[in-house]
Amino acid sequence: MAPKAIIAPSILSADFAQLGADCARTMDQGADWLHVDIMDGHFVPNITFGAPVVAKIRKHVDRPAEKHGRGTFDCHMMIAEPKKWVREFQKAGCDLYCFHYEAAFSSAAESPEAKTTDARTNPKDLVRYIHDCGLLAGVALKPMTGVDVLTELLESPDPKERPDMILIMTVEPGFGGQKFMASELPKVQALRKKYPDLNIEVDGGLGPGTIDQAADAGANVIVAGSAVFGAQDPAEVISLLRSSVEKASAQL
Ligand SMILES: O=C(CO)[C@H](O)[C@H](O)COP(=O)(O)O
Numbered sequence: 001m002a003p004k005a006i007i008a009p010s011i012l013s014a015d016f017a018q019l020g021a022d023c024a025r026t027m028d029q030g031a032d033w034l035h036v037d038i039m040d041g042h043f044v045p046n047i048t049f050g051a052p053v054v055a056k057i058r059k060h061v062d063r064p065a066e067k068h069g070r071g072t073f074d075c076h077m078m079i080a081e082p083k084k085w086v087r088e089f090q091k092a093g094c095d096l097y098c099f100h101y102e103a104a105f106s107s108a109a110e111s112p113e114a115k116t117t118d119a120r121t122n123p124k125d126l127v128r129y130i131h132d133c134g135l136l137a138g139v140a141l142k143p144m145t146g147v148d149v150l151t152e153l154l155e156s157p158d159p160k161e162r163p164d165m166i167l168i169m170t171v172e173p174g175f176g177g178q179k180f181m182a183s184e185l186p187k188v189q190a191l192r193k194k195y196p197d198l199n200i201e202v203d204g205g206l207g208p209g210t211i212d213q214a215a216d217a218g219a220n221v222i223v224a225g226s227a228v229f230g231a232q233d234p235a236e237v238i239s240l241l242r243s244s245v246e247k248a249s250a251q252l
């Protein structure tokens with residue numbers, strides 16, 4: 001049995017002119033978490049918003065009392081310099097800081113400190129730093145990146161270096177409303193087989209037509225933007241996504 005089903009609507013598809021109200025509404029419609037897409041125009045070819053906006057929307061959604069609890073702000077950091085923004089986002093009300101493995105790796109390679117032993121320029125030390133800042137840590141993989149890169153993190157003897165969640169992208173990051181890439185699901189399957197208790201999130205193109213494949217592969221944290229915010233009845237879509245994960249999880 002996989003960890004509990006968590007439905008995290010992506011507010012990328014909300015109305016940015018009334019984000020607070022849209023976030024509060026999606027929570028009332030049954031969402032567990034809010035998936036907050038941060039894009040910087042460098043790591044991805046699109047820009048969304050930064051920490052000041054997150055701080056404003058935080059006022060509309062209660063902070064979870066527990067780790068992974070209802071109202072978790074799951075910040076998907078599609079940014080070139082993930083280590084630089086951890087503190088700002090923690091202060092703004094982020095609960096889970098999910099950085100891209102590819103960004104941490106390349107910012108380490110490009111950084112002038114790369115030749116030194118700066119503790120925060122590689123994925124393992126970035127996970128530790130996020131934990132030291134009091135946040136949950138997530139690591140996201142783009143479609144071209146294989147899951148083998150995660151072994152060192154997930155099997156670290158030090159719990160501070162182990163991520164709380166892995167995000168497998170099922171579209172190229174940057175835009176909502178793209179077509180689901182089923183080709184990414186073997187990555188989910190491989191992780192679930194090896195780590196039965198791991199929170200595995202999928203993001204991109206998820207909705208009523210694709211959820212069963214993702215749930216059967218072992219994903220338990222489901223991001224859905226256009227499928228929720230574009231629905232006639234968002235509560236019904238959230239409930240359908242949850243049932244699919246719960247059904248698949250009982251059979252794992
Ligand atoms: O990270 C993202 C894009 O980079 C979004 O979270 C994702 O695409 C959600 O949108 P949709 O469900 O419409 O595909």
Ligand SMILES: [Fe+2]
Pocket residue numbers: 010035036037076203223
């Ligand atoms: Fe996302």
